Each structure stands twice: as structure tokens, then as C-alpha cells.
Amino acid sequence: MDSEINSKANLQDILNTLEVDRKKIAETYQTSYILFGLALVILLVGLFIRFVALGIIGCLVPLIIGIVMYFRIDEDVKKYKLTYKMSVVGAALKDINDTLTITPQSGLPEYEFISSELFTTRPDRYKTQDLISGIADKTSFWFAEVHAEYKTETRTKNGTRTEWHTIFKGIVFVADFNKNFEVSTVVRPKSFGDSIGAWFSKNVFSFGNTEVVQLENIDFDNKFVTYSRNQIEARYILTPAMMERILDLNSKSDDTISISFIHSKMYIAFPLSHNYFEPPIHSSLLVPDLLTSDLSIVQFMQDIVHELDLNTRIWGKE
Template identity: 80%
Template sequence: MDSENINHKALQEVLNALEIDRKKIAETYKTCYILFGLAALILAIGLLISFPMLAFFGALVPLVIGVVMYFQIQDEVKKYKFVYKTNVVSSVLKEINETFSITPQSGLPEYEFISSELFTTEPDRYKTQDLISGTADKTSFWFAEVHAEYKTETQTKNGTKTTWHTIFKGIIFVADFNKNFEVSTVVRPKGVGDAIGAWFSKNVFSFGNSELVHLENTIFDEIFATYSRNQIEARYILTPAMMERILELNKKSEDTISLSFIDSKMYIAFPLSHNYFEAPIHSSLLVPDLLTDDLSIVQFMQDIVHELDLNTRIWGKK
């Protein structure tokens, strides 16, 4: 038996064991939902027949049992999800690229999110997970899921109301561009500042002497606004070929991407509507297309290296 068959057999054994855990968790959740529904039904009937005390105490029993069961299963849920990512997802990632590794509890540091200059608003609440790193030929790259939010506070009769707004939800991709840029060059969707509304003036990042760069590709200029402190370097980075690659890359994303070229790194923000690499609870693990969608995004991220020709070492680091 060759190593590939051994690996597939080992992975199948992991999936079989995890499927047992998944079914237990799913059944527990189902029981909790039934108990919560029963509590609501008892309360409704009791109030309908004008026995509020009976309704309250009658509903309390299934409600308490359901809540206790729900919280008791959470440790098993966390363990199940962690094993799924570290054993199943990690193993399958190696089939795409043997250098790939996933660290579920790590992500893109908040300081790097801010220093990327991809966004005009500094987050008040920041979550990140599922850091995947690897190399393609000579190019090192990594990416992670990020959800960054800012808050607004308004005064009401009952006090202060806090409302949370999403700055960004999706994947941030970082790659070594093999060039120490003298200044930062940022490419954002046109109109991105409008989404920040009145809060924009509170925490806007200063562009210093950055200027709007008008490029030769009219389609690119219609979609993106490019800012840089050095017009010459911006055009050196955003060659006609590079702009065409970025436009092609943008077509593959759910929404308009953002890019920045800072120090020796390139950052790309891909807006995405849902989380990846999450273990299913209410559907089977033993299906052939279990990781199809997740792997497509990983392959997509790796293809960025080739799409943007990052492995062509035309610039040496200074």
C-alpha cells in the first residue's frame, strides 16, 4: 500500500470517529430545541387558559433542562471542531500544497490589519481565525478569516445605545512581493469611504501626502481608486499587465477586492459572506463533497501567486 492510500485510509478513520461525535452533538442540540419548544408551548397554553403561575413553573422545567444540556455539550463541540480543522482540514490541505499548514486559533494580527492601510476605519472589535500559510515556489504567503467592526453610540431615553457596523468580513491575503517599496500604494474600490458614513471623520487614517493616481487602464480606474505618495512607483507596481491580472482576480471575488503594497508585502482583502473550514453539525461528514467549497477558496488563494506573477523575481529586495 502506497503512502497516498495510507493517508486516505487514516483520514477516513478520523472522519468515521468524528461522525460518531457529530451525531451525538446533533442529537443533543435537537433535544435542546425540542425542550425549548416545549417550554414555549407550555407557557403559551398556560397564559391562554389564565394560569400564569402554572405556565411559568411548567415551562421552567424543560427550559432549565434544555439550557443545562446545551452548555454541557459545548466543550465537546469545541473539541469536535478543533479536531476537524487540525486533522481533517490540515490533511486535505497537504494534497493541494504540502507546505500548507492551518492554525485554527490564530489569524491576522490586528496591528497588521491596520498597517495594511486597506481600510479607512480602525476596528473597535476584531476577530480572526484559521490562519493558513504556505509557499508557492519562492513566494511565501498566508491568509486568514477576519471580521472587523466599528461602533456608533447614540443617546436614547433609556441610556446609550451601541450599534456595531462591519468594516470588513472575509479573507485577508498577504504575500511577500519581493520588493521593498519606498512608499505605500493602496488600491481600493471606488466609493469605499461612503460606506463608513458619519463615523468616517472620527477614525480616518491619514494619507499624508498621498495623491490619487490616474492610470492608463480606464476600466481599472472605473472600479478602483489608487493612492500613493509616489506616482512613479505606483505606476512601476501597477503595470498594464498587473492591472489586467488584478481585474481578472477581482472577477473571481464575491465583491470588489482591495489591495495595498507596503514595505515588502502585498495585501489583498477578499470580502466573503460566510466562514470557511467549519465542521458541519447537522449534516454528515461522510460525503464526497465535504470540503469542496473550502478547498476551492484555498486553491483560489494559492492561484493569486500565479495570477499576479509573484514568482517572477524581476525586482530584488533592496
């Protein structure tokens, strides 16, 4: 009991210290924004009174000061965010599961994102962060935020225009399925097939010898398309109970999930627009619901192990 009280007291001390840092950062940003606004006003006044040169010269002083302040605070912001994630989020995770850890500067490696076969497009730009890992009973699991994009280039009169398109933005969850699958089985949203043509030139999922698996759950087949190179193994994985659990899990997600079973792992992609585990800068840290949203998504991810009954070891790794 004493250790729990001491832990909460230490966390409060950390939050109090970080709140001082947050206010300094927020005030610096606010001052920078004011200087940017002042530079714009001076420039507009110069244009209005037809002293363009005076307006340009006059706006440079607050503009340069604002830019210097904005970028000088960058290292403090990085330190503030890292401390928050390691000390505040890291401590809060222990209340859910003592094995949970967060590694802010790590994530899901790009090669694993590609080898999961959840997507048909190879990323041209890939960002990942905030790797959280743990063990629920017998099952190891981990997940991270991922933003993968591909680019298209269009020739114009002035050269080449590059546009970036999102392949996936959200959380990719990985769990040990305790079975070495002979082939890959991939479950994608029904609507996913509509966009395959646009990405076909960068296809990374081989459709050779791959068949659409017809399953006995009509609701499941209406929501998802299942691909596999082994119909028997696919049905062995996607039992009636597993399909019902996946449908139930999908109903709790904001958007339709994608799942793959490859080697000895299960991958689940959850499309999400919210960026989790980031500390506030322009609002206080000292509020009771500070971590509510972040911890709810962690609890949701951990519950997948129970939702899909991954702790029932019906197979053993060969």
C-alpha cells in the first residue's frame, strides 16, 4: 500500500515538473506566433502606405526573432515529450498490466509492415513510433503507431509535381499465435478490393496461387475478403468462433480492420486518425482525465488477446 502511495506521489511530482516545462514551451510558441503576426501586420501596413521596402525591412526583425525562438525550443519539446512518455505513460501502463512497457522512439519495423501482407502497396515514406509491448497470460503482444505513404509523380509545365497518399495511418497490433502457419492467410475489408487497381504497380502481396476463401459465416464474408494459398489451413484458423470474435472486435473499432496470419504471428491493422501518447502543450497536464484516451486504447489492444481467445493453446509450434 505504501509503495502504491509513493508511486502516485512520485508521478505527481513528475507531472508538476513537466507542467513547468510545458508552460515555458507554450509561452515560447505563443510569443513566436505573436511575432509572426506582427511581421505580417508591418508588411501589410508597408504595402498599404506604398512603402514596400520599409514594410519588408520592418517585418524582417520580428520574423527572424520569431523563427529563432520557434526552432530553439525544439530540443526542449523533444525532451518534454520523451520524459512524458517514459515517466508518465510508462508508469500508467503498469496499472493495466505490469509487463507493459513503452519505447517511444521505436515502432513496427518497415520490413515487418510489408511482410504482414496487410497492404498491397510498398511505402515510399514510413513513420512509426511509440512501441508498446507486454504479455497477457501466455501471449506476447506488441503494437505501435504507423503512418505509411506512397507517392505519385505527375509531369507539369513547370516540372514534376509529387503528391503523397496514405496507405495506412493508425495502430498495427501483433501477437504470437503459437502456431507456425504453412502459408499466409489475409483478411481484408470488402471495400479494400476497390482500390487495388490504383496500387497494382507497387503490389507486394503475391496473388499467385492465392485463392479467395469462401467461409460459412455470411456476415463475415459480407464484411471481409479472405485470401490464402491453403484453403484447409485458412478454415482451420478461421473457425466459426474465431470469425464471430473478429466480427465483434471489428464492431468496436472506428473503421474496418485488416488481419493476417503469417509464420507464427497474427497482425491486425486498426485505421485511426488520432495520435496517441502525445503530451498536451497548450493545455494543462494537471487534469484528472489526462491519460483516459491513451489508456483506453492500450486496454483495448490488450483485450484483443482475450477477445480472440489467443491464450487457448489449441496448437503448438512445430
